[in-house]
Amino acid sequence: MKLATQIEAIFYIKGRPLSIEEIYAYLYQQGSESSKISAENRALVEDALIELMNDYAHRDSALEISETEAGYSLQLKNEYGYLLKELVPAELGKGALRTLAAVAIKNPILQTELIDLRGSSAYQQVSELVKLGFIRKREQADGRSYWLEVTNKFHQYFEISNMAIS
Incomplete structure (x- = not known):
């Protein structure tokens, strides 16, 4: 050889x-x-x-x-x-991964509830995760917060079936 x-x-x-x-x-x-x-x-x-x-x-x-x-x-x-x-998303820090995991587990979760769980640093992490396409924000119909939920990109990237996690 x-x-x-x-x-x-x-x-x-x-x-x-x-x-x-x-x-x-x-x-x-x-x-x-x-x-x-x-x-x-x-x-x-x-x-x-x-x-x-x-x-x-x-x-x-x-x-x-x-x-x-x-x-x-x-x-x-x-x-x-x-x-x-296009093919390799930016590496996520430990905090962003934990925030993403919290969103995935609760899917969907109110942003205010997520901040209570993860602390104020989660605001920046949510922004990063939205920008990378792993989560999306929807306005809450009867409140001032946002609903956060994982996207298809999250399921594809982490090779998770699209079934609901409960």
């Missing part, structure tokens, strides 16, 4: 930038600790990285091997960045 191919597998599995020391440690099953490696072993890893970078540079691929301050990584080429906005 080629060293470059093993490194490609490590990048795919780890999904984050890795230093040469980390790559070496994973290759030789020494865990993820950044340990000192010999100049000879460093050169082996660097040569395999160059081979892998050249391979990606010469194939018709949406991916590339990139070197950043954080290390080397397998990433999407810049020209395909427009797909990220």
Whole structure:
């Protein structure tokens, strides 16, 4: 098995930038600790990285091997960045996820009730979740609050059937 191919597998599995020391440690099953490696072993890893970078540079691929301050990584080429906005919603913080979970469990829930449960920071989280399309707001017919409910995008993204949660 080629060293470059093993490194490609490590990048795919780890999904984050890795230093040469980390790559070496994973290759030789020494865990993820950044340990000192010999100049000879460093050169082996660097040569395999160059081979892998050249391979990606010469194939018709949406991916590339990139070197950043954080290390080397397998990433999407810049020209395909427009797909990220459509296909991968922004990561939600822990607070927004908890707010989304509260809305999903109570579905629908009055915004005032949600604020009582989650605190005033939920106002900003609701705004973010509406903007991302995970929840929608409906005016309350006989009050000043809003009804909040999850959308089809929520069900699709989290792969939850559309049946009511009670």
